[in-house]
Amino acid sequence: MQPICLGLVGYGKIAQDQHVPAILANPAFQLVSVATQGQPCAGVENFRSLGELLENGPQVDAIAFCTPPQGRFALVQQALAAGKHVLVEKPPCATLGEAMALVDQVGEQGVSGLFAWHSRYAPGIDAARDWLASRTLQSVKIDWKEDVRKWHPGQTWIWQPGGLGVFDPGINAFSIVTHLLALPLFVECAELRVPSNCQSPIAASLKMSDAQHLDVRAEFDFDHGHDELWSIEIRCTEGTLRLDNGGALLSIDGVRQTVSQEGEYAAVYRHFQQLIADQTSDLDLQPLRLVADSFFLGSRTLVEPFYD
Numbered sequence: 001m002q003p004i005c006l007g008l009v010g011y012g013k014i015a016q017d018q019h020v021p022a023i024l025a026n027p028a029f030q031l032v033s034v035a036t037q038g039q040p041c042a043g044v045e046n047f048r049s050l051g052e053l054l055e056n057g058p059q060v061d062a063i064a065f066c067t068p069p070q071g072r073f074a075l076v077q078q079a080l081a082a083g084k085h086v087l088v089e090k091p092p093c094a095t096l097g098e099a100m101a102l103v104d105q106v107g108e109q110g111v112s113g114l115f116a117w118h119s120r121y122a123p124g125i126d127a128a129r130d131w132l133a134s135r136t137l138q139s140v141k142i143d144w145k146e147d148v149r150k151w152h153p154g155q156t157w158i159w160q161p162g163g164l165g166v167f168d169p170g171i172n173a174f175s176i177v178t179h180l181l182a183l184p185l186f187v188e189c190a191e192l193r194v195p196s197n198c199q200s201p202i203a204a205s206l207k208m209s210d211a212q213h214l215d216v217r218a219e220f221d222f223d224h225g226h227d228e229l230w231s232i233e234i235r236c237t238e239g240t241l242r243l244d245n246g247g248a249l250l251s252i253d254g255v256r257q258t259v260s261q262e263g264e265y266a267a268v269y270r271h272f273q274q275l276i277a278d279q280t281s282d283l284d285l286q287p288l289r290l291v292a293d294s295f296f297l298g299s300r301t302l303v304e305p306f307y308d
């Protein structure tokens, strides 16, 4: 079986930390080229732009996008126009409208597309979804707190329009709960705390619900201590489910459950491989819709300036 020849755009932190190791560990893929504006990737042909990669580089079947969300729409469109399958890091684009347009364009091009909500592939998520399927939900409490200086050192794009600020990690919690819960969620109120020298929030408090008036609360914080707090607690009539460490740990009524041993990005690329084989796509917009609605409804409070 011929490997899927892969190009990658944006050889930055997540590409180095997660994408390239996952690609190299999966024999179904062969990374053949990178287009990036920073340091080059060893062992493959490097280019300064996607256009150069497509025009002058080795033939590729698919492209993985690890650039910031601003400007990503045009890049993915370029790959689609060239008939390439696309794997797009979260958030898929800087706006909901751009992401909606990509969904249409993937369909029109007849290729496979994946919006890679990586937290949905955390080890505990599938078991949590199975347990919840037969339970009666009462409330959901989300705490998603980390240190931006640890996870996005020197990344100014995250504080610019389209960079989402604390919703860049917070959208991962949205991607989990929209995957776990049967009914669509909507935002009821949002308080956004924006540093005086930034365009996007550093913290947020949210209240959400669904058509059955489920009580969903979320606290997001990008200026948290060194030890992250990525937890979701779901109280049901029959008991309490808790996901910790971003979904890597699952407990039910305080008892730790056995979960998958596969890492998030290994599962992401295995899913992408299957989508290509099945000639289909997985392009969910729900997490980005919740971010958009949080920004629509959000009251803004200016807080002290942020310095990296």
Ligand SMILES: NC(=O)C1=CN([C@@H]2O[C@H](COP(=O)(O)OP(=O)(O)OC[C@H]3O[C@@H](n4cnc5c(N)ncnc54)[C@H](O)[C@@H]3O)[C@@H](O)[C@H]2O)C=CC1
Pocket: 009, 010, 011, 012, 013, 014, 015, 035, 036, 037, 038, 039, 048, 049, 050, 066, 067, 068, 069, 071, 089, 090, 091, 118, 151, 152, 155, 168
């Ligand atoms: N930092 C993290 O821990 C994680 C980040 N992500 C997501 O991955 C995406 C990238 O984040 P990071 O890797 O942290 O950012 P980063 O700033 O470290 O890397 C972005 C890379 O894209 C390159 N780039 C920008 N515009 C380009 C263009 N037009 N053509 C080619 N290369 C271009 C830059 O040179 C840089 O190497 C974001 O959407 C983020 O939400 C996902 C999971 C974790």
Ligand SMILES: O=C1O[C@@H]([C@H](O)CO)[C@H](O)[C@H]1O
Pocket: 090, 146, 151, 152, 168, 169, 172, 246
């Ligand atoms: O997607 C993301 O994940 C976090 C962090 O890497 C935990 O995995 C990061 O802030 C955000 O971009």
